[in-house]
Structures are given as C-alpha cells and as structure tokens.
Amino acid sequence: xxxxxxxxxxxxxxxxxxxxxxxxxxxxxxxxxxxxxxxxxxxxxxxxxxxxxxxxxxxxxxxxxxxxxxxxxxxxxxxxxxxxxxxxxxxxxxxxxxxxxxxxxxxxxxxxxxxxxxxxxxxxxxxx
Numbered sequence: 547x548x549x550x551x552x553x554x555x556x557x558x559x560x561x562x563x564x565x566x567x568x569x570x571x572x573x574x575x576x577x578x579x580x581x582x583x584x585x586x587x588x589x590x591x592x593x594x595x596x597x598x599x600x601x602x603x604x605x606x607x608x609x610x611x612x613x614x615x616x617x618x619x620x621x622x623x624x625x626x627x628x629x630x631x632x633x634x635x636x637x638x639x640x641x642x643x644x645x646x647x648x649x650x651x652x653x654x655x656x657x658x659x660x661x662x663x664x665x666x667x668x669x670x671x672x673x674x
Contacts, residue, residue: 573669581670584641589617592637598622599630601655610647613673614639641673
C-alpha cells in the first residue's frame with residue numbers, strides 16, 4: 547500500500563511540473579520527399595509497407611552517419627499470420643548531432659543491385 551501511495555505521489559509531482567512522456571516520431575509513405583525536424587537525441591522510425599517473401603526489402607542508400615545513426619537493425623512486422631503475408635518494415639534512427647541529413651531508402655531485391663529499385667523513399671531530417 548505504501549508503494550502505491552508513493553507511486554501516485556511521484557506521478558502527481560511530475561504532472562504538476564509539466565513533465566510528460568514524449569512520443570516517438572513515426573514517418574510513413576505519406577512523408578516521402580518531405581523535410582522533418584527532430585531534436586538532438588530523439589529517436590524516430592520510418593515504417594514502410596513491404597512483402598519480403600517476394601525478395602524485396604528496404605535498404606538505406608544514403609544517410610549522414612555523423613548526424614543520424616541507425617538505432618537498430620530493420621524489423622519486419624507481418625500484417626497477418628498467413629505465409630507470404632505483407633507487412634511493414636520499421637527502420638529506427640537516432641538524431642546524434644545538430645545538422646541536416648537525408649535518409650534515402652530503396653525497395654529492391656538485394657541480389658539485383660544493378661537494377662533500379664521498385665520504389666524509393668527520401669526524407670530530409672533537420673536535427674535541432
């Protein structure tokens with residue numbers, strides 16, 4: 547009981563101070579060819595549709611690693627449990643340093659490097 551009261555008190559104190567949980571920025575297809583702003587140290591995710599059973603994946607083709615760091619390996623989430631189902635690739639980045647960097651992605655088969663990608667995606671990220 548004492549722990550519950552302390553927990554409630556901590557929540558109330560933070561609420562009074564105006565501290566709130568910050569939501570992570572999630573970019574998708576509708577953000578293609580746009581400029582976005584993020585704060586230094588902030589994480590953001592790019593989530594794009596894919597169907598890896600066809601051999602296609604999203605890969606990073608351009609980013610300034612001094613400004614933006616890829617936070618984790620890309621993750622694929624299936625939209626259903628059916629074999630060969632479509633889903634979404636999620637690529638996460640962290641804003642490392644103030645500046646500007648493009649994030650360019652290509653949707654292609656990794657064994658077809660000399661063939662133009664089926665799709666491309668680009669955002670320009672301004673880190674403040």
